[in-house]
Amino acid sequence: MLCALIMAGGKGERFWPLSTDEKPKQFLNLLGDKSMIQMTVERLQALIPIERIFVVTGEIYKDLVQEQLPDLLEANIIMEPIGRNTAPCIALSAMYIKKFYNDAVIAVLPSDHLIKDDEGFLKVLSVGGNFVKNKEDAIVTIGINPDRPETGYGYIKFDNEANGEIAADSDEIQVLPVSAFVEKPSREKAQRYISEGNYLWNAGMFIWTADHIIELTKKHLYNTYSVLKCIDMSNPQIFKEQCKIKYPLVDNISVDYGIMEKAENIYIIPGDFGWDDIGSWFAVERYCNKDEDNNVHQGKVISIDSKENLVISYQKPIVVVGTDNLLVVESDELIFVCSKDSISALKDIKKKVLEQ
Incomplete structure (x- = not known):
């Protein structure tokens, strides 16, 4: 069962003074008459019904989420009492979603990315979801074909010699094995990555089963797993109260460092659907x-x-x-x-x- 988890807890400080701690960039109309999070949810609904779309955000943003996404079920808003980076946020959300959909395949997506070709993006998402459904110990990430030597993004290297070992090929959408995750490079290295042709921008989009990401959290971030497994998610009020007490005890670490760099069976789908992370005023200016x-x-x-x-x-x-x-x-x-x-x-x- 394909579900979407939209991460909407960032502060968007690079868009100050328009973006504030009270109303960060994902809730702003930076590129039109809709906010970034509204554009993200609207895009997804052509593939995933609203009852299977979840938003994880800071507790202080709950009212903004409800105001901007009135069709989203209140139960589908997962609230962090405090920001502790992406690994615990994703693990908490996976455990929560599993209460609703035991066989959930979860597409983890940022709330503030621009995607021009919605249809092309949803095809990639569908192929990735089906791949993970059939290979439950796999992780699929979506990489972006670089069109410039960008030094502000991480890169993902894939195996370009895996001829005959391509994991899937549907409508020319390939799922390829990942060789390495690479930190933000110098301009010289970024130019070399483009020349070599087997590096993609890391867009921070992942697809996995709920069971698999929970198991990986248990394996690589046991403290986080042990804290989260003790939170009662069956009752909204109890969940909120226990999160306030226990969630600050999880590891403060990104999913890239905490899990992705240690996991096996990682695959990547090259994406070419007009993506930008809208990370600064210069990105707004471009569009x-x-x-x-x-x-x-x-x-x-x-x-x-x-x-x-x-x-x-x-x-x-x-x-x-x-x-x-x-x-x-x-x-x-x-x-x-x-x-x-x-x-x-x-x-x-x-x-x-x-x-x-």
């Missing part, structure tokens, strides 16, 4: 319409003798004159202006501003 001076404007913006600016207004008009390469954002709390060269330092800038 928005530009004027003749290469400016991106959202809301009420007047630009005079200015170019290469990204300006976002929600209430008051913003006028920019004789300026180049700026990020200008109006939020509920402030108006923020910085050089685009400073965008990479937004986390530090946010910290300094909030200390004032």
Whole structure:
């Protein structure tokens, strides 16, 4: 039974000041009239019914999830009392989902990725789900064909000499054995990966059975497993109360470090469906319409003798004159202006501003 688990607990600090601790980027309309999480759920419903879609998020975001996803069952919102990285979050969710669907195959997906070709993505998801259903000790991850030497993503190396050993081939969608997970590289290494042709971007999307990821957690993160197995998931109120007490005791570790780097029988499906993780303001800029001076404007913006600016207004008009390469954002709390060269330092800038 194919289910989806959408991870929606991130703070999105690289989109400050629009993204805040109270309303992070997955709940913002960055690329249109729908939020990132709304786009994610809408995309999935062509393959997976809403009753088999689950969202794991911070307890403080429950109301936002319900507001933006009114058709999602309240029981399908899994709440973390505190963020402890992806490995315990996924294990907790797998144990929870298994209470509803004992034979669950779970597709773990971020809430804030852009996918242009929904049909192509769902075909990949379906092939991966069927593969795991037939090979229950396997993990399938979805990799993205790189189109530039990106240094901000991890890479996954697959076995390009596995001719005749391809695990599955459906409508030219291949499932290939993984050789290694690679950390974010230097530009030189990233260029070499593209030239070698058997490296894909790690998009953080995984497919496995609930039983298998629980067993892998028990094997590689026993402390996390032993904490989570003692949480009573049969009653929502008891579940919430016990999570508050016990969940902080799990390991604070990502699923990549905690499990993927130690697991066996990992496979990858190369994806080419217009993916982007929308990880910074530069990503938003890539997908928005530009004027003749290469400016991106959202809301009420007047630009005079200015170019290469990204300006976002929600209430008051913003006028920019004789300026180049700026990020200008109006939020509920402030108006923020910085050089685009400073965008990479937004986390530090946010910290300094909030200390004032």
